[in-house]
Amino acid sequence: MSEQQQDTKVGGLSELKSANAQIQLLADVVRNEVAVKLPEHFVIFRAFTYKTQVVAGIMYYIKVQIDREGYVVIKVYEKLNNTGLELMGVQPNHTENDEITYFE
Template identity: 40%
Template structure:
């Protein structure tokens, strides 16, 4: 289990992580000015804060990937999620690090 504030271990994306990505796709497209035919979560890390930050590696076509950071509020604060940051021009081999 990760420490509060620390970045957890990398894990393969599951259906829950893909659902987060699906809901963040329009926001990522708006932020990058691109349209993505593919938006598939591959791996992720979490960070426990006053909620959870999800750092997700997303395949967006051919050899290109994005790293997105999504913040999920605690359930007692509404549980909403928002795209807080992203990094473009990532590859399959780029590790997920804090950004």
């Protein structure tokens, strides 16, 4: 069981955590898909903070810095047994201090 799985409540969102290299890698895998969904071009793509949710796999809600002051939250689903990642959604127009919350 990974560190993320141990700190995640079943069904609910975990506590806020600082992004690490593993979370940056997850974000990088879906970067091109995120670019398609955003109307603006981003110059940075740095995972900043995140929360997780245990479902049939793990849902990651990752706040990503996309420019000097702009952030988006991406929702990435990691299937059971690490069998793949899927971008489930993008919330634009976030700031560094916005809370990460559940969204469809």
